[in-house]
Amino acid sequence: MSPDLSAGPGIVAVTLVTVATLAIGTWGLRFSRTTSDFFVASRTVRPRLNASAIGGEYLSAASFLGVAGLLLVFGADMLWHPVGWTAGYLVLLVLVAAPLRRSGAYTLPDFAEARLGSRGVRALCSVLVVAIGWLYLLPQFQGAGLTLQAAIDAPTWVGPLVVSVVVLVNVSSGGMRSITFVQAFQYWLKLTALLLPACVLLAVWVGDGAPNPTTGSGAGPDLWSSPLGEGGGQGLYVTYSLIVATFLGTMGLPHVVVRFYTNPDGRAARRTTLVVLALLGVFYLLPPIYGALGRIYAADLAAVGGSDVLVLELPRLMVDGLLGEMLTGLVTAGAFAAFLSTSSGLAIAVAGVLSQDVTGRRFAGRRLSGVAAFRAGAVLAVVVPALVSIAAPDVGVARTVGLAFAVAASTFCPLLLLGIWWRGLTPAGAIAGLTVGGLGSGLAVGWTLVTSETSGWVATLLGQPAAWSVPSALATMVVVSRMTRDSVPLHAGRFMVRLHTPEAVDLQRG
Amino acid sequence: MSERPAGEPRAERVRVTGPDRRRSTVARPPGTREIDAGTQLGAIYMGSLMRDQLLLALRILLVLVVSVASLPLVFHLWPGLAGVRVVGVPLAWLLLGVLVYPWLIVLGWVYVRRAEAHERDFADLVDEVER
Numbered sequence: 001m002s003p004d005l006s007a008g009p010g011i012v013a014v015t016l017v018t019v020a021t022l023a024i025g026t027w028g029l030r031f032s033r034t035t036s037d038f039f040v041a042s043r044t045v046r047p048r049l050n051a052s053a054i055g056g057e058y059l060s061a062a063s064f065l066g067v068a069g070l071l072l073v074f075g076a077d078m079l080w081h082p083v084g085w086t087a088g089y090l091v092l093l094v095l096v097a098a099p100l101r102r103s104g105a106y107t108l109p110d111f112a113e114a115r116l117g118s119r120g121v122r123a124l125c126s127v128l129v130v131a132i133g134w135l136y137l138l139p140q141f142q143g144a145g146l147t148l149q150a151a152i153d154a155p156t157w158v159g160p161l162v163v164s165v166v167v168l169v170n171v172s173s174g175g176m177r178s179i180t181f182v183q184a185f186q187y188w189l190k191l192t193a194l195l196l197p198a199c200v201l202l203a204v205w206v207g208d209g210a211p212n213p214t215t216g217s218g219a220g221p222d223l224w225s226s227p228l229g230e231g232g233g234q235g236l237y238v239t240y241s242l243i244v245a246t247f248l249g250t251m252g253l254p255h256v257v258v259r260f261y262t263n264p265d266g267r268a269a270r271r272t273t274l275v276v277l278a279l280l281g282v283f284y285l286l287p288p289i290y291g292a293l294g295r296i297y298a299a300d301l302a303a304v305g306g307s308d309v310l311v312l313e314l315p316r317l318m319v320d321g322l323l324g325e326m327l328t329g330l331v332t333a334g335a336f337a338a339f340l341s342t343s344s345g346l347a348i349a350v351a352g353v354l355s356q357d358v359t360g361r362r363f364a365g366r367r368l369s370g371v372a373a374f375r376a377g378a379v380l381a382v383v384v385p386a387l388v389s390i391a392a393p394d395v396g397v398a399r400t401v402g403l404a405f406a407v408a409a410s411t412f413c414p415l416l417l418l419g420i421w422w423r424g425l426t427p428a429g430a431i432a433g434l435t436v437g438g439l440g441s442g443l444a445v446g447w448t449l450v451t452s453e454t455s456g457w458v459a460t461l462l463g464q465p466a467a468w469s470v471p472s473a474l475a476t477m478v479v480v481s482r483m484t485r486d487s488v489p490l491h492a493g494r495f496m497v498r499l500h501t502p503e504a505v506d507l508q509r510g
Numbered sequence: 511m512s513e514r515p516a517g518e519p520r521a522e523r524v525r526v527t528g529p530d531r532r533r534s535t536v537a538r539p540p541g542t543r544e545i546d547a548g549t550q551l552g553a554i555y556m557g558s559l560m561r562d563q564l565l566l567a568l569r570i571l572l573v574l575v576v577s578v579a580s581l582p583l584v585f586h587l588w589p590g591l592a593g594v595r596v597v598g599v600p601l602a603w604l605l606l607g608v609l610v611y612p613w614l615i616v617l618g619w620v621y622v623r624r625a626e627a628h629e630r631d632f633a634d635l636v637d638e639v640e641r
Contacts, residue, residue: 079603227605284611502633
């Protein structure tokens with residue numbers, strides 16, 4: 001972070017990633033012609049390509065930078081972040097993947113409207129998609145500012161600006177179809193950018209006599225090896241709340257869900273998810289290596305609160321000369337790819353919803369065409385969180401992402417679970433549950449973003465709301481649905497047939 | 511638009527059609543007809559498919575909870591485990607940093623195989639019934 005370090009490799013890396021992203025996006029453009037291409041790549045993406053794209057989109061700044069930094073500072077309990085982000089896909093696979101694809105809807109609000117036949121539920125879902133999308137975009141932009149500051153000593157507003165411009169150009173020119181290729185490329189770039197430096201750093205570590213990171217100084221070795229944080233009742237609560245938020249939140253993230261509509265059928269959706277599990281599993285083996293090595297070679301980073309840049313600084317700290325600079329360039333490229341791909345995916349999801357419910361509406365007697373409305377939606381989706389990220393204070397990349405997971409788990413998870421598996425869900429029940437979950441977790445988010453207090457039970461309960469907000473949203477949905485059981489949609493049975501029967505069986509699907 | 515060479519006999523006009531894509535209700539397998547008509551039998555078919563798939567999902571999730579999500583509680587009840595090392599690596603790091611990922615893939619693979627088998631059985635059932 002000091003200005004005397006060479007900025008060369010960082011600038012080269014960021015430029016190369018940006019150019020490659022734009023080039024692949026432009027190449028994908030020739031396949032993009034219709035509105036369906038824009039939103040869902042016309043639903044013809046094969047499992048392997050789609051899985052790489054999902055992996056590329058999902059591995060955000062929090063995965064690439066945040067996890068290693070958290071591991072360095074807090075130790076083994078932070079392993080629950082990557083474990084939860086991966087296990088979330090297993091939960092999504094067994095409960096949601098195939099039915100969601102078979103529902104045949106473009107976005108989460110589309111699903112809600114098709115299932116419940118209610119404009120009110122649709123409007124509420126649209127608001128929530130935009131809220132979660134913006135909340136998740138915020139740390140991506142902040143991480144980009146942080147990375148460019150560490151790599152080329154740029155002011156923190158440069159990162160958000162560069163990422164927004166690249167994302168906007170790519171998303172608004174080619175939509176989902178071209179972004180699929182970009183995302184798939186970025187998964188492999190991110191994997192390489194962590195894997196190669198990790199191999200070199202491990203070789204250096206072995207050359208130094210392989211000192212054991214768990215016996216050094218810093219937080220007590222036992223604490224660093226415990227998967228429970230501070231231990232005691234609060235440690236247990238925080239850990240389990242994190243598990244609930246990540247295991248159940250993945251299925252409710254708008255940018256994850258929108259990718260499932262690009263599968264050709266329900267069976268392909270399942271197979272895609274299985275490949276995603278494997279891709280994420282391979283990737284998440286790497287951040288712990290950086291966290292552990294950081295404890296030996298970069299222990300002071302944790303002390304000065306610079307743990308988010310551990311992955312970027314470690315190669316320079318461990319390897320001198322040209323090799324160290326090249327490895328730094330590589331991890332910078334990977335980090336930048338992480339911001340670009342996740343932001344693109346979120347921008348697509350939010351723009352899709354905004355273009356259907358806001359920019360596609362009739363204004364003063366004029367109505368934008370499908371593609372023009374999508375582009376206007378993309379601008380809105382990106383510019384708002386970019387401005388907020390420049391204005392708002394930094395609250396930690398992984399922490400904000402964790403809150404987005406908690407909101408998703410408290411709102412869309414109950415809606416999807418009950419909508420897919422329970423015929424008795426009613427529009428009133430869905431609205432009540434979404435409101436309870438959204439307000440509960442939203443209150444916690446607001447409180448966490450404005451205060452810095454982290455001790456005591458109130459701070460613990462509001463800092464990790466999922467363990468109470470998810471069950472209360474689920475219970476509200478069930479109870480209110482039972483109270484309004486007369487308003488169960490007439491087509492619910494037919495819709496269940498559509499969700500659960502394989503496409504090969506010739507049935508009327510409503 | 512090509513010109514027909516002079517003297518060649520005019521070929522008879524043939525109407526080319528593809529196979530009928532919308533099969534008539536009569537030709538469709540009886541099981542699907544029951545479901546489409548919303549009869550009690552159709553509801554039973556659908557109910558059994560959904561129950562099988564949901565039970566499978568819940569079994570996989572139960573295994574996930576018992577094998578992975580129980581770890582914080584286990585480490586809470588037996589704090590000594592945090593000090594256990596396997597070849598120098600703390601147990602928690604080995605379990606949560608490495609072993610959990612292949613385990614998640616195995617669970618996912620088992621689920622996909624079983625779920626597809628359920629759907630094949632369902633397709634066979636609605637195809638064969640009352641034949």
